[in-house]
Amino acid sequence: MDSRSKSKLGHLLIAKSMAEALLITAVSVGFYFVTTNPYLRGVLDYADNQTVAGWVVDEGQPAARVEVQLYIDGIFMADQTAAGYRPDLREARRAEDDWHGFVFNLPPVPPGDHEARVYAAHAGGAGARRTLQLIGKPLRFRVTGSEKGGASH
Amino acid sequence: MSSVAKDEPQGDARLTSDAGERQLAAWEIASIGSSMLIAEWIGASVAGGSRFIVAIPITLAFAFMIVSHRLHHETLRDLGFRFDNFLPAGLLLLLPMVLVAVVCFVLGRRLGGQTNFHAWHAGTPIAVQLALGFGWGLAQQYVLQGFINRRAQLVLGKGWLSVLLVAAVFSALHLPNVWLAVATFTGGVVWAAVYQRAPNLFALALSHALMTWVIIATLPPSALHHLRIGFKYFS
Numbered sequence: 213m214d215s216r217s218k219s220k221l222g223h224l225l226i227a228k229s230m231a232e233a234l235l236i237t238a239v240s241v242g243f244y245f246v247t248t249n250p251y252l253r254g255v256l257d258y259a260d261n262q263t264v265a266g267w268v269v270d271e272g273q274p275a276a277r278v279e280v281q282l283y284i285d286g287i288f289m290a291d292q293t294a295a296g297y298r299p300d301l302r303e304a305r306r307a308e309d310d311w312h313g314f315v316f317n318l319p320p321v322p323p324g325d326h327e328a329r330v331y332a333a334h335a336g337g338a339g340a341r342r343t344l345q346l347i348g349k350p351l352r353f354r355v356t357g358s359e360k361g362g363a364s365h
Numbered sequence: 366m367s368s369v370a371k372d373e374p375q376g377d378a379r380l381t382s383d384a385g386e387r388q389l390a391a392w393e394i395a396s397i398g399s400s401m402l403i404a405e406w407i408g409a410s411v412a413g414g415s416r417f418i419v420a421i422p423i424t425l426a427f428a429f430m431i432v433s434h435r436l437h438h439e440t441l442r443d444l445g446f447r448f449d450n451f452l453p454a455g456l457l458l459l460l461p462m463v464l465v466a467v468v469c470f471v472l473g474r475r476l477g478g479q480t481n482f483h484a485w486h487a488g489t490p491i492a493v494q495l496a497l498g499f500g501w502g503l504a505q506q507y508v509l510q511g512f513i514n515r516r517a518q519l520v521l522g523k524g525w526l527s528v529l530l531v532a533a534v535f536s537a538l539h540l541p542n543v544w545l546a547v548a549t550f551t552g553g554v555v556w557a558a559v560y561q562r563a564p565n566l567f568a569l570a571l572s573h574a575l576m577t578w579v580i581i582a583t584l585p586p587s588a589l590h591h592l593r594i595g596f597k598y599f600s
Contacts, residue, residue, distance in 0.1 A: 213386055217436040225392050228429050232403055235421055239407055 246336040247343045252278065253306065254294075259328035259351035264316040267301055268294045268332050268347050274308040279333040281344060282316045285326055290316055291333070323355045382519040390519035393433060394534065397512060400426035401538050405595025430512045444511035445566035454568035457559045462572055465551075469583040478585035485581040495574050502573030503566060509535050509553070510560040510569060523561050531557035539594045548589065552576060 213221075254268030268278045281291040296313030306312075314330070328351050331344035382390065400422040408419035434444065441447070473480065486494045513534055517527035532553030536546045556569050580589065590598060 213382075213437060218385055218389060221389055221393075221433060221436050224429060224432060225389070225396055228396055228400075228425055231425055232400065232422060235418075236403065236407055239418060 247334070247341055249332070249334045249345060252332050252334070252345055252347070254278075254332065254347035256328065256330050256348035256351050259353045261321045261353065261355040262318055264318065264328045264330065264351075265314065266330055266348060267298050267313045269301065269307045269312045277311070280314050280347065281331045281333060283329045283331065284318070284321065289318065292316065321355050323357055325352060325354050327352050387520050390516040393516050394513055394520070394530075397426050397430065397508065398534055398538070405538065410596035426508070430508070433512070439515070443564075444507070444515070445560065445564040445569070447565060448567065450563045450565045451568050454559055454563035454565035455571075457563055458555070458568060458572045461555045462576060465576055466579045469579050473583035473585065476585050476588055478583060478588070480583050482578070482582045485578055495578060498574030498577055499570050502577070503570035506556065506566050506569040506573055510556060510564070511566055514557050514560050518561070528554055528557040528561065542590050542592070542594050542598050545589045545592060545594065548580065
């Protein structure tokens, strides 16, 4: 093998490596957008032993209602469509209409410290994948006997 | 494996190399291996099994191998696309194939499997099954022997070291299916050793097809996890 062929082969290997690196990058970015909705905005406002409330807007589709799921201490509790009345969102220009809030009414929760997390459900890959995205930050609340414990954002 | 060199007395000048060529050959092996791994793992998982995405690294690999053969001045005959040594290659393969078939049959019985020669591509005639298997085997053996084995010989020379390297690459491409990796390592050793003595890809492809057919026919599907590899292993 002459030096010119070696040089060509080396360049070819570099080009192939770069093409594959670009492919992996493109697939990774594509995967992110398929499994994640970067336009979701929302906040978990309040959590106690009776209710968990907040709002969520899909800024990519402002008129759409987002499905949300509530987890307490990592255990699924309930789901609903975030379509509750929240005029403050439109006033703050976070939404185009007043209907993006959610309020979960909790079943009895045992005494102790608990954590509430609300996720937005996102269907991607033509329905092949369904992923959950955390809305806002998790809120912790304490239940002491019959007292009502609460935490607000 | 000292007999390997004796079996090809005429030698192949294209399988001798200097240090630079050895480094390039090692890089070529790594490059083709990485293309296959990208197809198996990235294409089948992140891209959701998209055939288009899987086809990109495979196409890149085949295009690269063709250009590499040209730069190395390798002919189709050099690679093993020939018929003159079909019989010697077939004879070398015969005993290991019979042994593997017997082992598979006994193992299948002990694992409670029932021999079913229609299990591979169920619903199609056995001749069609074998024809499909031959085509798939030829593609795999071309990559494994026609390219990787030849480059491994540039890096490590003829003999056990290069044979083991080829088998290790072949086996690694079947991970994380551990038992299939063990089976392909065994097959890889036999096929690579036979290729170095009698480079004939048609005989190897036939052997590949027959062995796959026997394995599927005799071993219960769960034994080799339905032959799933890469990310599909977990699905």
